[in-house]
Amino acid sequence: MSTQAEARRQLEILTARCVDVLLAEELGRKLERSLTTGTPLRIKLGLDPTAPDLHIGHMVVVHKLREFQQLGHQIIFLIGDFTGMIGDPTGRSETRKPLTEAQIRQNAETYKRQIFKILDPARTIIDYNSRWGKTLGSEGMIKLAAQYTVARMLERDDFQKRFRDNRPISIVEFLYPLLQGYDSVALEADVELGGTDQKFNLLVGRELMRGAGQEAQVIMTLPILEGLDGMQKMSKSLGNYIGIDESPQTMFGKAMSIPDTLVVRYMELATGIPLEEIRTTATDLTAGRVNPRDAKMRLAGALVSQYHSDEAAAEAARWFRETFSEHHFPEDAPTFHPTTEMLSADGTIGIVPLLTASGAAPSNSEAARLIRQGGVKLDGVSVSDREFRVPLDRPHQLQVGKRRFLKVFSRK
8 A cells, every 4th residue: 555545544544533633634744744754643632630530521532542553653641730730721610729739640640540441551651741831930931921812812712701701710721721732842742632622722732833833733623422411511520421430330331321312422432343333333223223222232331341341341231131121130239238326226227328328329418319209219119208217127129220239238
């Protein structure tokens, strides 16, 4: 295959699933030059370690990194330990509270472990933007700030909204896009990836690189993955997420709960399922040749295999079929033994304290809400009274929601 043909092949693979590629022609030229010279492209993804763990929505861009990596290019996973102390203002309606250095270091270690479930650690450079951010100094910051105007910063939608609503915008938040853009200058990136909400910041990087006399990076944005509710973006705060470190059973069960309309999108953005198989699945679903439930089983298995193992995926599928398809209470459900102190004189425990003490509900109010909405079953019977008391003269099977099961035994 000629160099030009191989460059076109790589371009087709790499631009699939993207929302923006600025500019595809530039990426094509970079790929052709890389193949001619034998020099891999430098592909950058930066993440601020602002939370202790990641969900599969965060990993959409990491899957694209893996495609670059499989084609022989150099991946740079940049941990924003310096910018993380400011906080990315993207999508924020108020100024983000800065994290401490200790929090950032702890979160960064978690990120490294999690991304290597997708990327090859032997072929991934991990870098930290404190390496150059802390050495910029006041003179460097002034020179950086001089390259952008307030009017340009206010072109950002979130800044516009906050300015219009008379909400505070700190000066340091204006520095954030500049510092993220400077990361690309420091790394001499050929390509930078990000979500569609990062487009403004990525464009700043292109302009700063030109100002530094460098060839501008190509920017590629990936879609924002919807959460399990099918409406809002995936977010831990909204509770509509699948966490990278969740158990195989939880991950499988959550994947099976997504709306039918999202099956193909999740396959495309959150798994390594081959594109040809995904296209066939999409066609078959539209034609009614495939049951959406079967497609979800394939999706759920792929997710568990990716983040755990093939064996864990097979076991999670077995558990799901037995629990939900065959309506069996899972034999391997966790157990809970109330202590004597939890019981009343008659040897019973209230349903609300049982839910909270066992960890089935995080609080009394959440336990009461679950009961009110019919989400609690004891021995297969729905519990509707929050004052109900559970006798502990025998074991019980407790189900909370669709995916939480617990065997409750007599007191210790």
